[in-house]
Amino acid sequence: MRMGTPDRPEDIVVDQSMESTLDSVDAAEVRVTEAASAMGFPEEEIFRFGYAVREAMVNAVVHGNRYSSNKRVRFVVARKRGAIEVAITDEGDGFRLDEQSDPLAEENLLNQSGRGLTLIRAFTDEFEVGPAPSKGTLARLVKRLPPLDPSAASAPEAANS
Amino acid sequence: MSVKMSSRQIGDVTVIDAAGRITLGEGSTAFREAVKDLVAKGQKKILLNLAEISYIDSSGIGEMVSGFTSVSNAGGQLKLLNLTKRVQDLLQITKLYTVFEVFDDEAVALSSFQD
Numbered sequence: 001m002r003m004g005t006p007d008r009p010e011d012i013v014v015d016q017s018m019e020s021t022l023d024s025v026d027a028a029e030v031r032v033t034e035a036a037s038a039m040g041f042p043e044e045e046i047f048r049f050g051y052a053v054r055e056a057m058v059n060a061v062v063h064g065n066r067y068s069s070n071k072r073v074r075f076v077v078a079r080k081r082g083a084i085e086v087a088i089t090d091e092g093d094g095f096r097l098d099e100q101s102d103p104l105a106e107e108n109l110l111n112q113s114g115r116g117l118t119l120i121r122a123f124t125d126e127f128e129v130g131p132a133p134s135k136g137t138l139a140r141l142v143k144r145l146p147p148l149d150p151s152a153a154s155a156p157e158a159a160n161s
Numbered sequence: 162m163s164v165k166m167s168s169r170q171i172g173d174v175t176v177i178d179a180a181g182r183i184t185l186g187e188g189s190t191a192f193r194e195a196v197k198d199l200v201a202k203g204q205k206k207i208l209l210n211l212a213e214i215s216y217i218d219s220s221g222i223g224e225m226v227s228g229f230t231s232v233s234n235a236g237g238q239l240k241l242l243n244l245t246k247r248v249q250d251l252l253q254i255t256k257l258y259t260v261f262e263v264f265d266d267e268a269v270a271l272s273s274f275q276d
Contacts, residue, residue, distance in 0.1 A: 022185060022186045025185070047247065051216075051218070054184075054218060055218065055219055058185055058218070058219075058220070062185070103255065104255070104256050109226075109256060109257065109259070109260055110226055110229075110230055110260065111223075111226070112223040112224075112226055112227045113219070113220075113223050115219040115222055115223065115255050116219040118254065118255060119219055119251070119254060119255070122254045
């Protein structure tokens, strides 16, 4: 999958331009958990993906747009085949992944901040962050639906045998 | 719901019972102020009961680490009690299990504080 917003309009569940506020962070978390729930994700996976999206929204609102009332966050949720994809684009000055310190290094464990990206990676199946096509930063997060329970899938065969 | 906090004094240990969500904004600020007040009052033994905490974002985790550091720098100890499975997972992912002392029994936690 390439970086960017979803390809087919019918896949898009949410496409919203949001203010750079913590209320937008809350709203994004609610919207994505609703979408994941409607797709049939298990409760724990909904929690994890919602958590990752919340962290990415905080990055856009706080670190990207710096709460500016003149800057917006574009929040897109799309349903893909067997997966949910979120794209979050801010209008900030951009940031460099290679300039972030490793929060898991012994010397950084007591740092107050810097854990968001680690948690996003832990709670998604795919995560990319980089310059957006126009300006700002684009974060793309994907969570795949877990495979169906094998015992449930084999039940009809067992019944036929 | 944002975070709600109350404190109990058991011997020389202050137990903070926290409930709700510790997230960037109101929740993390309330948590920071609570720990700051205790340190300012000279409380050096703090047990943070997270049994009713349903959610901590990375900002809230940062405030816990900051609280741990400020209490330690004042010569005290901040320990954690009753983590939910989700909070346990967050501490595992961020390797903070190696930083915090974590208990699931209040009596054991209370007796672990040293003079």
